[in-house]
Amino acid sequence: MSEIVLSLRKATKLYAGVPAIEAVDFDLRRGEIHALVGENGAGKSTLTKVMAGVVTLTSGAMTVDGADVAPKTPLEARNLGIAMVFQENSLVPTMTVAQNLFLGQEKFYNRLRGIYIAAQQFLQSLNFDVTPTATVGGLGAAKKQMVEIARAVLHRAKVIIFDEPTASLTPEEKKYFFDLVRDLKKRGVSIVFISHALEEALLLADRITVLRDGKHVVTDDAAKFDRTAIVQAMVGRDLSNTLYGRRKSSVRPVGARVLTVQNLKMAPMVKNNSLSVFAGQITGVFGLVGAGRTETFKIVAGVLKRDFFHGGEILLHDKPVRYRVPAPAVKAGIAYVTEDRKVEGFFETSSIARNIYLGLLSKFPQRRMMLSRREADAVGKTWIERLKVRTIGDNGKVVELSGGNQQKVVIAKSLVQEPDLIIFDEPTRGVDVGAIVEIHELINRLADEGKAVVVISSYLPEIMALSDRILVSRQGKVVEEFSALEATEERIMYAAIH
Amino acid sequence: MIAAVKEFANRFLGRGDATITVPSFDGALKPNQKLESAETLLTCNAPEDLATDGRNLFVADGQRLMCLNGGATSVVRSFERPISALCALPGGGLALALGGREVRLYPSPSAVEPSVTFADAAFNAVNALALTDDNTLIATDGSTTCGVDDWARDLMELNRTGRVFRLDPGNKTVTPLAGGLGYAFGACARGDAMLVSESWRHRLVLVAPGASPRIVLRHLPVYPSRLSKASGGGYWLTAFTARTQLVEFVLREPAYRRRMMAEIDPEYWVAPRLRSGISFKEPMQGAHIKTMGVIKPWAPPRSYGLVIRLDADGQPLYSLHSRVDGANHGIVAAIEMGDDLVLIAKGPGRVLRLPLTGLAEEFRP
Numbered sequence: 107m108s109e110i111v112l113s114l115r116k117a118t119k120l121y122a123g124v125p126a127i128e129a130v131d132f133d134l135r136r137g138e139i140h141a142l143v144g145e146n147g148a149g150k151s152t153l154t155k156v157m158a159g160v161v162t163l164t165s166g167a168m169t170v171d172g173a174d175v176a177p178k179t180p181l182e183a184r185n186l187g188i189a190m191v192f193q194e195n196s197l198v199p200t201m202t203v204a205q206n207l208f209l210g211q212e213k214f215y216n217r218l219r220g221i222y223i224a225a226q227q228f229l230q231s232l233n234f235d236v237t238p239t240a241t242v243g244g245l246g247a248a249k250k251q252m253v254e255i256a257r258a259v260l261h262r263a264k265v266i267i268f269d270e271p272t273a274s275l276t277p278e279e280k281k282y283f284f285d286l287v288r289d290l291k292k293r294g295v296s297i298v299f300i301s302h303a304l305e306e307a308l309l310l311a312d313r314i315t316v317l318r319d320g321k322h323v324v325t326d327d328a329a330k331f332d333r334t335a336i337v338q339a340m341v342g343r344d345l346s347n348t349l350y351g352r353r354k355s356s357v358r359p360v361g362a363r364v365l366t367v368q369n370l371k372m373a374p375m376v377k378n379n380s381l382s383v384f385a386g387q388i389t390g391v392f393g394l395v396g397a398g399r400t401e402t403f404k405i406v407a408g409v410l411k412r413d414f415f416h417g418g419e420i421l422l423h424d425k426p427v428r429y430r431v432p433a434p435a436v437k438a439g440i441a442y443v444t445e446d447r448k449v450e451g452f453f454e455t456s457s458i459a460r461n462i463y464l465g466l467l468s469k470f471p472q473r474r475m476m477l478s479r480r481e482a483d484a485v486g487k488t489w490i491e492r493l494k495v496r497t498i499g500d501n502g503k504v505v506e507l508s509g510g511n512q513q514k515v516v517i518a519k520s521l522v523q524e525p526d527l528i529i530f531d532e533p534t535r536g537v538d539v540g541a542i543v544e545i546h547e548l549i550n551r552l553a554d555e556g557k558a559v560v561v562i563s564s565y566l567p568e569i570m571a572l573s574d575r576i577l578v579s580r581q582g583k584v585v586e587e588f589s590a591l592e593a594t595e596e597r598i599m600y601a602a603i604h
Numbered sequence: 605m606i607a608a609v610k611e612f613a614n615r616f617l618g619r620g621d622a623t624i625t626v627p628s629f630d631g632a633l634k635p636n637q638k639l640e641s642a643e644t645l646l647t648c649n650a651p652e653d654l655a656t657d658g659r660n661l662f663v664a665d666g667q668r669l670m671c672l673n674g675g676a677t678s679v680v681r682s683f684e685r686p687i688s689a690l691c692a693l694p695g696g697g698l699a700l701a702l703g704g705r706e707v708r709l710y711p712s713p714s715a716v717e718p719s720v721t722f723a724d725a726a727f728n729a730v731n732a733l734a735l736t737d738d739n740t741l742i743a744t745d746g747s748t749t750c751g752v753d754d755w756a757r758d759l760m761e762l763n764r765t766g767r768v769f770r771l772d773p774g775n776k777t778v779t780p781l782a783g784g785l786g787y788a789f790g791a792c793a794r795g796d797a798m799l800v801s802e803s804w805r806h807r808l809v810l811v812a813p814g815a816s817p818r819i820v821l822r823h824l825p826v827y828p829s830r831l832s833k834a835s836g837g838g839y840w841l842t843a844f845t846a847r848t849q850l851v852e853f854v855l856r857e858p859a860y861r862r863r864m865m866a867e868i869d870p871e872y873w874v875a876p877r878l879r880s881g882i883s884f885k886e887p888m889q890g891a892h893i894k895t896m897g898v899i900k901p902w903a904p905p906r907s908y909g910l911v912i913r914l915d916a917d918g919q920p921l922y923s924l925h926s927r928v929d930g931a932n933h934g935i936v937a938a939i940e941m942g943d944d945l946v947l948i949a950k951g952p953g954r955v956l957r958l959p960l961t962g963l964a965e966e967f968r969p
Contacts, residue, residue, distance in 0.1 A: 176944075222800060308726030359632050359921075359968070360632050360921070360968075361919075362921070363631065363823075366628075366823060368623075368626065368627055368628070369626075369849075370626040380626075380627070380628035380630075381628060381630060382624075382627070382628065382630045382631050384631050387961075388615055414617065415616075415617055415618055416617070416623075416624075417618070417619075418623070418625055419623045419625045421823065424822050424823050426620075426623075429617075561863075575631070577630075584630075587630050587631075587634050603884035
């Protein structure tokens with residue numbers, strides 16, 4: 107049996123004449139973990155979609171176990187032993203775990219009891235703690251991921267492709283996921299995974315392939331890479347210092363107080379939380395998962411409601427406000443850039459211009475009867491240029507964009523409202539390093555223009571690179587404040603835990 | 605009727621006026637312990653206000669006027685009533701308020717007779733004096749009903765009777781500039797207008813002749829008091845104590861306040877104080893815990909020490925604190941003298957000195 111289980115030669119895929127991948131060579135060894143890294147738009151997703159039969163090659167060849175293949179559908183790829191676990195899982199939320207596992211493999215007559223027993227045995231064999239009778243919609247991100255993986259293994263996949271598998275997982279869930287991937291490797295399954303977290307690639311992968319602008323740059327053993335080398339290969343220049351390496355030597359002066367939160371309560375996540383946000387500064391908010399950061403600022407933006415009784419007070423420009431829905435908050439000058447862009451950030455099948463224009467529409471004082479397509483296109487074009495959204499044509503749909511460019515659309519949708527207070531919740535989650543730099547530059551520019559900027563992030567280097575002042579949240583309230591000049595990772599983490 | 609229903613709903617739901625919250629100390633007001641490291645220049649019984657002619661530091665200590673020159677301390681003179689405010693005049697003169705009811709101007713600190721006396725019948729609690737560019741004086745009067753030492757009662761009665769006067773030594777006239785203030789306590793000239801502290805409304809207002817007071821800074825987590833000019837532009841604003849939820853709650857309970865004022869020794873009222881930790885009878889707020897002889901530094905304070913550096917627009921730049929476990933509480937006056945900031949911590953009865961060098965760099969957020 108050949109050591110190479112899957113290979114691509116001179117793989118090229120064109121979209122409207124524009125190459126998404128161009129003459130890419132790729133080999134996947136049996137039982138190896140192979141990381142695919144690259145900036146957004148580098149062609150990682152296209153390459154894996156070719157392997158999984160989601161898209162077909164324009165030119166080039168693909169072989170599985172030495173035989174030439176050209177899967178045209180995911181079913182054909184699955185029959186070849188290739189399964190893909192998408193970033194947005196493909197499970198049916200209203201069906202049970204067992205039903206999802208056997209979906210597409212139903213027999214003429216199916217006994218539900220038999221399916222549950224088989225699913226139970228199978229999940230136990232994988233050491234997955236998932237109840238087969240549970241409805242998928244009620245499961246957490248990690249458990250859904252487990253079901254996706256179990257389904258891939260059940261289909262006897264010899265190649266499993268993961269697209270950003272850890273983006274929605276907590277640190278504990280990530281650790282569990284890594285153990286699982288290593289277990290699959292022991293069973294002889296080959297793993298391809300896309301990740302923007304370079305540390306994960308370095309930690310988990312046997313080999314790493316770097317793509318840039320749709321072209322193959324380098325493939326080598328993971329042990330021969332370090333973070334700087336990967337970043338350099340990804341972007342063609344040394345960005346590691348620009349990104350997180352440089353420590354702040356000065357902070358912006360404090361401006362007028364824009365937002366005051368006093369004794370805010372929303373059981374059980376926000377407990378007596380008090381904080382202020384000032385104009386012309388970036389206020390970083392750090393905390394572990396469940397510290398109530400997102401909930402606090404969602405209440406500020408009218409996405410969530412505070413407690414009905416004695417819920418505390420929010421003052422915008424020193425005037426008390428209480429938003430029950432986001433629209434009045436938007437009109438008052440508050441923009442919230444969500445951490446879950448795929449669910450809350452945009453309409454993925456609408457065009458980029460339409461999405462950005464929707465942000466502008468919510469700012470208008472009255473509802474419009476007639477919408478101007480010309481105005482929408484003009485607004486869209488302006489912001490696509492301003493934020494350097496990389497798109498194939500102005501009428502491209504958001505779903506066709508890479509993660510970083512999707513995030514830019516979400517940001518543009520908020521900035522078009524010309525807010526005074528902009529809340530970025532995990533602004534660079536699932537975004538490649540090139541786009542991270544651009545988004546960070548944008549956030550800094552907003553603060554320089556005098557806007558009050560809040561950055562919520564679970565990633566300490568990001569908080570330290572961006573913030574002028576850092577608020578540390580723990581168990582539903584802000585427990586510590588640091589100036590960027592006095593903050594160290596140790597002090598911040600200590601405050602977040604103790 | 606609608607107002608009554610609204611008030612009932614607000615009290616039931618804890619909203620509107622019934623929201624018992626206090627702004628947090630963050631940003632420029634982020635707590636530190638700098639005031640605890642200040643050098644004590646002088647300890648006295650009842651320090652109230654400061655003034656300097658550039659060489660000498662004058663301290664109002666009860667009825668006595670003290671002078672500090674280098675390391676030497678002397679009593680310049682005594683008055684028949686306590687000095688409630690001090691202000692240095694051009695040419696070495698001194699203005700002072702006595703018992704809050706009279707303002708006298710002396711050509712020199714040791715002069716026997718005052719050059720001008722303002723004893724307007726309207727004066728009741730003159731607590732601060734400031735000089736304007738045209739050499740007239742600004743006087744803030746905290747209350748029409750409570751004396752200068754009875755400020756806690758004024759707060760508990762929710763009085764809003766503070767006033768600002770212009771005193772013209774040239775024609776010996778007193779001109780009211782503003783009224784209805786929530787305990788005016790401190791003023792400082794700013795161009796043609798003047799910045800005035802409103803302690804009970806936790807804000808600074810700009811009072812200009814012929815115009816309504818304009819809010820410059822509001823929603824302070826403290827009770828602001830005297831103001832003085834800072835070198836390089838801007839001001840020093842003292843705050844004699846911090847707001848707490850317990851006091852805010854009591855201020856919304858009229859029946860409780862009435863009984864408290866009628867039955868309890870004022871020393872133990874649930875009210876802001878200039879010092880604490882003296883007696884076990886003092887009221888405490890939840891989380892205000894003392895263990896092994898040490899009060900938690902993050903406990904809600906009964907007394908507090910704070911001075912805030914403001915920029916020329918009246919916005920906070922940074923602040924110097926003495927927290928709940930400190931001693932230098934009840935800061936009521938702060939002036940610059942040479943390269944130092946001199947303060948009065950009325951709680952422990954101290955005159956403090958802090959070098960100005962490096963303060964901004966150390967504490968600017």
